Amino acid sequence: MGLVSIEGIHVALPLKKSIKHASHQRTVSDSLIVRVTLDDGTIGYGEGVPRSYVTGETIETALDALETAEIARQLESPSDFETAVNRIAAIRLPSIQNDPRGMFGNAARCAVEIALLDAYGRRFNRSMSDAVRQLLSGQSYLRARPGPVRYSGAITAEGARKERISAWKMRIYGFQHVKVKVGVTGQDDPSRLRRFRKILGSSMDLRLDANEAWAADELLERIAPLRESNPSALEQPVPHRDVERLAELRPQLGIPVMLDESLCGEPDALRAIDAGLADLFNVRLSKCGGIAPTLRLIDLAVQNGLGVQLGCHPGESGILSAAGRHLASNLVGLRYVEGSYDRHVLAENLTAPDITFRYGGRALPLSGPGLGVAVQSAPLEQMTVARRELAP
Structure with missing residues (x-):
């Protein structure tokens, strides 16, 4: 089940009231929504919140990072949910110069990762919690089952x-x-x-x-x-x-x-x-x-x-x-x-x-x-x- 398309969507979410703190104030929240489509038509959505004052990203730089990432090549065509989760977890965006903190492109990676987990979860009728539990397997801080x-x-x-x-x-x-x-x-x-x-x-x-x-x-x-x-x-x-x-x-x-x-x-x-x-x-x-x-x-x-x-x-x-x-x-x-x-x-x-x-x-x-x-x-x-x- 391979990936056939990725669409990046810049959305402006209206806030009920202005959010103010010492670094910034905003009345709308700009998000990057990523929409992915698998070759059987299954669709998944993800979201990232690029903030120049946090990770140095903007909507445009996040889109540019995804444009050159060759996500389909990294995924190939996983035949089961577990394989899909492992490959999605390993996705890397192209590194850039002068990024010693390993943060530039984080919002973009988040958006495409969630979109892919959503899509493959729907394709194989599995919850995103199943993906989390797979990635946490063997850890002492994994709950026995999903809880409140x-x-x-x-x-x-x-x-x-x-x-x-x-x-x-x-x-x-x-x-x-x-x-x-x-x-x-x-x-x-x-x-x-x-x-x-x-x-x-x-x-x-x-x-x-x-x-x-x-x-x-x-x-x-x-x-x-x-x-x-x-x-x-x-x-x-x-x-x-x-x-x-x-x-x-x-x-x-x-x-x-x-x-x-x-x-x-x-x-x-x-x-x-x-x-x-x-x-x-x-x-x-x-x-x-x-x-x-x-x-x-x-x-x-x-x-x-x-x-x-x-x-x-x-x-x-x-x-x-x-x-x-x-x-x-x-x-x-x-x-x-x-x-x-x-x-x-x-x-x-x-x-x-x-x-x-x-x-x-x-x-x-x-x-x-x-x-x-x-x-x-x-x-x-x-x-x-x-x-x-x-x-x-």
């Missing part, structure tokens, strides 16, 4: 009134974990955290995400007043250019440090482990290159005693939400899980049925072949910005 997922909530940087409403929603909705965006210019973070702690209660696991907001030289001063709110983790406090400074600063912070923008590929992970830069890794499918590369990063974290957050890209569609669900529902020991915010964030989605998490951030494993969700043609057409037929 507990997602965390998030409070973005908004005005005081809106933030209070968000905090009350988190409490009323029964979340156990909440992430707060900090470091945005003009925000009084110590006061914000005190307000949140009063609303959320002392038992809420409250963690912080700075999105590279602070220079290394000011980090200790910035963090000192935030510790009184007892945060459980601090995500990406410094820009990537300063990340090596965390080797000296991390022991003085009094808060476990999580890497995000500085964790995009295996070289990043190995450097962080060797230099002692982090206590936790935030892995995201698009940022890290898809399911197979993400699992390799998780394994490095587990083997070296680091915690793992399975994150997401704000504004991703139900395609990446579903792929993340398949991963999370088969893993034990994840410290935090983000994703499936679909109807809470998107004004309109690409997929059905709705897989947004329920009360308390709870969600069940997905069933059915492939991703377990279907891409709807009408919203896809409505949100399409541009299309490109790619050489398979």
Whole structure:
């Protein structure tokens, strides 16, 4: 069952409200949707979220990377699902010069990997969870069977009134974990955290995400007043250019440090482990290159005693939400899980049925072949910005 066509589709997903953090602000989310067709007519969809300020990618560079990857040659014609999964996991995009972090093309690889797993899952009537379980075979952190997922909530940087409403929603909705965006210019973070702690209660696991907001030289001063709110983790406090400074600063912070923008590929992970830069890794499918590369990063974290957050890209569609669900529902020991915010964030989605998490951030494993969700043609057409037929 060979691959006969690949189409790259640039979509602009409308957000219900602006998403703001220290690095960026957006009212729409641009995604790369990849549509693959097998020689029996089976179709699969995947998604990547190229972000120039994370992996250096744009929609155009992601499409260019796929154009020259010779995916069909790497796949050949697998005769069964297991062979297809192994070959998809081994797919490599052409390397480029000056990419020491192994990250350029990660969103493109993620999109085509998910599309192929979706297509071959449908062709052989197998779930993407089966692919995840095959790739995790023998690992101690593989669940005995796919199980429920507990997602965390998030409070973005908004005005005081809106933030209070968000905090009350988190409490009323029964979340156990909440992430707060900090470091945005003009925000009084110590006061914000005190307000949140009063609303959320002392038992809420409250963690912080700075999105590279602070220079290394000011980090200790910035963090000192935030510790009184007892945060459980601090995500990406410094820009990537300063990340090596965390080797000296991390022991003085009094808060476990999580890497995000500085964790995009295996070289990043190995450097962080060797230099002692982090206590936790935030892995995201698009940022890290898809399911197979993400699992390799998780394994490095587990083997070296680091915690793992399975994150997401704000504004991703139900395609990446579903792929993340398949991963999370088969893993034990994840410290935090983000994703499936679909109807809470998107004004309109690409997929059905709705897989947004329920009360308390709870969600069940997905069933059915492939991703377990279907891409709807009408919203896809409505949100399409541009299309490109790619050489398979």
